Amino acid sequence: MAQEELRSLRATLEALKKEGSVLETDREVNPKLEMTAIQKLLDGGPPIIFNKVKGYSNARLATNVMGSDRIIAKMFGFKDRKALKFKIHESILQPTPPKIVDKAPCQEVVIDKNIDVWPVIPMIQHTPTDPGRTLGGGKTVASPKQFWGGWHISYNRMNFREDLGWKDHSTFQISPGSHTDQIATKYYKKEPIPFTINMGIPPAATLMAGAGFMYTILPRGCDELGIAGSIQGFPLEMVKCKTIDAYAIAEAEYVIEGYLDTTKKVWESPLAEKDQKQGVYPFHPEWSGYMGKAYRTYQFNVTAITHRKDRPIYDPLIVHGYDNHNIDVICREACFFELAERISPGFCIDTHIPMCIPDWGGVIFQVKKRRVRDEGYPKNILAAALACSLGARFAMVVDPDINIYSPDDLLWALATRVDAKEGITIVAPGGMGQTFQPAERSSAGAKEWTQSNIKFSGAIGIDATVPHQYRDAFLRASYPIDVANLKDWFTDEQIAKAQSFQEPYAKWFSESGI
Secondary structure (H helix, E strand, O other): OOHHHHOOHHHHHHHHHHOOOOEEEOOOEOOEOHHHHHHHHOOOOOOEEEOOEOOEOOOEEEEOOOOOHHHHHHHOOOOOHHHHHHHHHHHHHOOOOOEEEOOOHHHOEEEOOOOOOOOOOOOEEOOOOOOOOEEOOOEEEEOOOOOOOOEEEEEOOEOOOOOOOOOOEEEEOOOOOOHHHHHHHHOOOOOOEEEEEEEOOOHHHHHHHOOOOOOOOOOOOOEHHHHHHHHHOOOOEEEEOOOOOOEEEOOOOEEEEEEEEEEEEEEOOHHHHHHOOOOOOEEEEOOOOOEEEOOEEEEEEEEEEEEOOOOOEEOOOOOOOHHHHHHHHHHHHHHHHHHHHHHOOOOEEEEEOOOOOOHHHEEEEEEOOOOHHHHHHHHHHHHHHHHHOOOOOEEEEEOOOOOOOOHHHHHHHHHHHOOOOOOEEEEOOOOOOOOOOHHHHHHHOOOOOOOOOOOOOOEEEEEOOOOHHHHHHHOOOOOOHHHOOHHHOOOHHHHHHHHOOOOHHHHHHHHHOO
């Protein structure tokens, strides 16, 4: 895809449409439950554009934009996800600083009086137990003045509570320990914190919004938007806000300008507020694959809404789906690779976070032992990775002959190569975990299920590598598939029908000869 087509979300979607990689419909969709139901039915599929949204005559919805590995890779001009990951790794080391512009598409329409978010942005409801429609697809941008000279971007769920008729203020959920949390701590009860909430942004910036909890590689003050610039091949453009001393992504579809007020806390749901209990009542699903819970958060006050004039696109997404997962993990994979590189350059050859290890939940390292004294490095890497990434509960190190993109092959390595006595390590028991994981939340027992009361049980690190001195004994079985051409015996139709019965793991066997 040409660089110009990565400049904005709408340009990217138009380019993908020409290639037949987008589902588009003119039938009206209800942002309450219908959109998320459709995305879940097509989870892992292509981007979807809804040109008509119930109650919003000048708005569109786009979802599943990052749902497919193959489409994401094609989007950025790479043959596969692995090649894109190493481009991101290169971009982490050599960011391209954002460019400040005077005029921007995101400010074609400015609403700074009589602010009411509801008739402007088609917020969605995920499940019937949610406390109404919420804003989960916004990407918070912190400008250099707030982020120690760098640029920060992240997802933060917001609820302009329908039951209370909130038009210009909302809840603002912050993950404990995150960069946004660090900013809130810096300015806590000192002054309001100016943030912009950006929707429908360039794809590279969206990938960086999911890159949380790798702060040994992306420390505070780093240039997260500069990394996005290097990923897309040119600087991300930023524009000065209309009402606050901060910046917005120039090519965004919608922007909310406002302040985070750390002197005031508000409840995410009426049930939680009624009983004054956090971590008990339902919110929408979370990345861990479990239903989320409602909490009390700081209040976000809106000072302006700006957007494109022509049918702006809001890009919400289901949580614990392939869209959300890919956004959250591709940059993390690159960060984990860099972490391993800093421990032992050249030892790690790839990293992956499969869907079965949700988002921030862990990582797989693939390494190549070069000599006997490399034996200890898997444990070093496991300890560092699991201690540094809050919420990570599982990591495994495997050899080059393991297909790290196949959960089946990872289980095979686990079942056949792990020394149960020496190969399993518990990392950081009693350390910091995350309230998004029920295994951590429940540790609070009868106390309130908040970050202050939970206890991290520890993460599991597994060394599933072969001892270097015995590597010949672990040679995988293989067959000489190159000596036979199926077409010499069967028709193309027969071959296709036979292969249609193969499970994904069997298909890999047939392609690799293993």
